[in-house]
Amino acid sequence: MAVDTEPSDSKPGQAASEQMVALITAAQRPLFAYIRALVSSWGSVDDVLQEVNLVLWRKASEFDGRGEFLSWACRIAYLQVLAHRKKIMRERFVPLDETILADLSEPLVQRVRDIDRRTEALRECLKTLPTASQRLVASRYAEGGSVQGAAREVERTAESVRVTLHRIRKALLECTQKRLAGATS
Amino acid sequence: MMTMNLDDLLPNVVDGQLSEAEQLHLGALLRDDPAAQQKYLDYLMLDAQLLWEKPVARASATRETADRSRWFSMPAVRWGLAASVLLLLGVASFFWVLDRRTQARVEVVDQLADWNVAIADAQTPDERKQRFDERADIFSKDVRLVRWPAEDKQLAQSLFENARAMAQQDNPLDVAERLDGISEKVLDWMHESSNTANLTRVTAMERHYLRFTERSLEKLQRAADSGAPDEAKQRRMDKVTRHIAKRAESRVAGEAEKTRKKASR
Numbered sequence: 001m002a003v004d005t006e007p008s009d010s011k012p013g014q015a016a017s018e019q020m021v022a023l024i025t026a027a028q029r030p031l032f033a034y035i036r037a038l039v040s041s042w043g044s045v046d047d048v049l050q051e052v053n054l055v056l057w058r059k060a061s062e063f064d065g066r067g068e069f070l071s072w073a074c075r076i077a078y079l080q081v082l083a084h085r086k087k088i089m090r091e092r093f094v095p096l097d098e099t100i101l102a103d104l105s106e107p108l109v110q111r112v113r114d115i116d117r118r119t120e121a122l123r124e125c126l127k128t129l130p131t132a133s134q135r136l137v138a139s140r141y142a143e144g145g146s147v148q149g150a151a152r153e154v155e156r157t158a159e160s161v162r163v164t165l166h167r168i169r170k171a172l173l174e175c176t177q178k179r180l181a182g183a184t185s
Numbered sequence: 186m187m188t189m190n191l192d193d194l195l196p197n198v199v200d201g202q203l204s205e206a207e208q209l210h211l212g213a214l215l216r217d218d219p220a221a222q223q224k225y226l227d228y229l230m231l232d233a234q235l236l237w238e239k240p241v242a243r244a245s246a247t248r249e250t251a252d253r254s255r256w257f258s259m260p261a262v263r264w265g266l267a268a269s270v271l272l273l274l275g276v277a278s279f280f281w282v283l284d285r286r287t288q289a290r291v292e293v294v295d296q297l298a299d300w301n302v303a304i305a306d307a308q309t310p311d312e313r314k315q316r317f318d319e320r321a322d323i324f325s326k327d328v329r330l331v332r333w334p335a336e337d338k339q340l341a342q343s344l345f346e347n348a349r350a351m352a353q354q355d356n357p358l359d360v361a362e363r364l365d366g367i368s369e370k371v372l373d374w375m376h377e378s379s380n381t382a383n384l385t386r387v388t389a390m391e392r393h394y395l396r397f398t399e400r401s402l403e404k405l406q407r408a409a410d411s412g413a414p415d416e417a418k419q420r421r422m423d424k425v426t427r428h429i430a431k432r433a434e435s436r437v438a439g440e441a442e443k444t445r446k447k448a449s450r
Contacts, residue, residue: 036233095208134242
C-alpha cells in the first residue's frame with residue numbers, strides 16, 4: 001500500500017505535467033538503484049518502485065522545483081521502503097532494521113545522484129571484460145536471467161558460476177572506481 | 186556460518202539466496218560499521234546498474250548463430266524439469282513444445298529490446314552500425330521464423346525495423362523520435378495483452394518502455410544542447426515530450442494500477 005507522505009493529494013496541472021513526467025522518467029534508473037540497494041536482501045524492488053511512482057505522481061504539485069527532484073524522490077522512496085518492510089515483516093524475518101536502513105540511505109543518495117557518471121564508467125569497464133565474462137554477465141542480467149540459467153548455458157554448476165560472477169563484479173567495481181577517481185583528479 | 190565475512194555473503198544477497206542465519210549475520214555485519222556499509226552499497230549499486238542496463242555481450246555473429254541454433258534445438262536441458270513434470274502427469278510433449286515456443290518468443294522480444302537500447306547507446310555512427318550488423322541476421326531470421334501470436338510478431342517486427350532505422354541515424358532528435366515511436370508500440374503491446382500476459386511479462390515490458398523513454402529523453406537533451414533549435418526542430422522536440430507526458434499520464438499509471446490490482450487478487 002502506498003504511504004502518503006503529506007496530507008494533501010493532488011495531481012499536477014496540465015502545464016506542469018510534462019515537466020513532471022520528464023523528471024519522474026529520468027529518475028527511474030537512480031530510483032531503481034536506490035530501492036534495489038535497500039531492499040534486495042529481503043523485498044521486491046518492482047513493488048516498491050511502482051508505489052514510489054504513484055506517490056510521486058500524486059504529490060507532484062507539492063514539488064516546487066526549488067529543491068533537487070531526485071533528493072525529494074529518494075525521501076519518498078525511503079518512506080515506501082519502510083512501509084514495504086513493515087508489510088514483509090508480518091510474514092517473515094527482515095535482516096535490515098530501520099537503523100541500518102537509515103545509515104545506508106544517506107550515502108546511497110549521494111551514489112544515485114552520481115549514477116550517470118557511474119553508468120558511463122561501467123559501460124566502458126564492461127567493454128574491457130573477456131568475451132566469456134561478458135556473456136556470463138549478459139546471461140545473468142538478461143530479462144528473467146538467473147545464475148541457474150547462466151550456469152545451464154555454459155554447462156557449469158550454479159555455484160561455480162556464482163563465484164565467477166562475484167569475481168567479475170569485483171573487477172568491474174575496481175575498474176569503475178578507478179575510472180571515477182581518474183575523472184575527478 | 187558466523188565466520189562468513191561480508192564478501193562471502195554479497196553474491197547470495199544479489200541472488201536472493203540468503204538463508205535466515207545469513208540474513209541475521211548480514212544485519213550484524215552492517216550495524217554501526219561504515220566501511221562494511223560502504224562496501225555493501227558499492228556492490229548493490231553495481232548489481233542494480235547491471236540489472237537496469239542489461240548489458241549485451243559483444244560476440245562474433247558466427248559464435249552467436251551457433252549458440253542460438255544450438256539453443257533452439259537443445260534437447261531437454263533448459264526445459265527438462267518442466268517437461269519431466271508434464272510427462273509424469275501424462276500430458277505428453279505437446280504442451281512442452283508450446284511452452285518452449287512461448288519462452289523462445291519471450292526471450293527474442295527481450296533480446297530485441299536490449300539490442301535497440303545498445304544501438305541507441307552507441308557513441309558513434311560506426312559503433313551503431315557495428316552493433317546492428319552483429320545481430321541483424323540472427324534477429325531477422327527469428328522475426329521471420331518463430332511462430333508468433335499476432336501482437337508479439339508486430340512488436341518483434343517493429344523492434345527490428347526500429348533497430349535498423351536507428352543504426353542509420355546520427356541526429357539525436359531522429360533517434361529520440363524513433364525511441365518515442367517504439368515506446369508507443371511497447372505500450373500498445375501492454376494494452377492489447379493486459380488480459381493475457383502474466384505479471385512478469387508486463388513488468389518486463391514496463392522496464393523496456395522506461396529504458397526507451399529514458400534514452401529518448403537523453404537524446405532530446407543532447408539535441409537541445411547542440412544549439413538553439415529553429416522553429417521546426419523545437420516543434421519536433423515538443424511533440425516527443427508531449428507524447429511521453431500523455432502516455433505516462435493516461436496509460437503507464439493505468440497499467441501500473443491494473444497490474445497491482447491483479448497481483449493483489
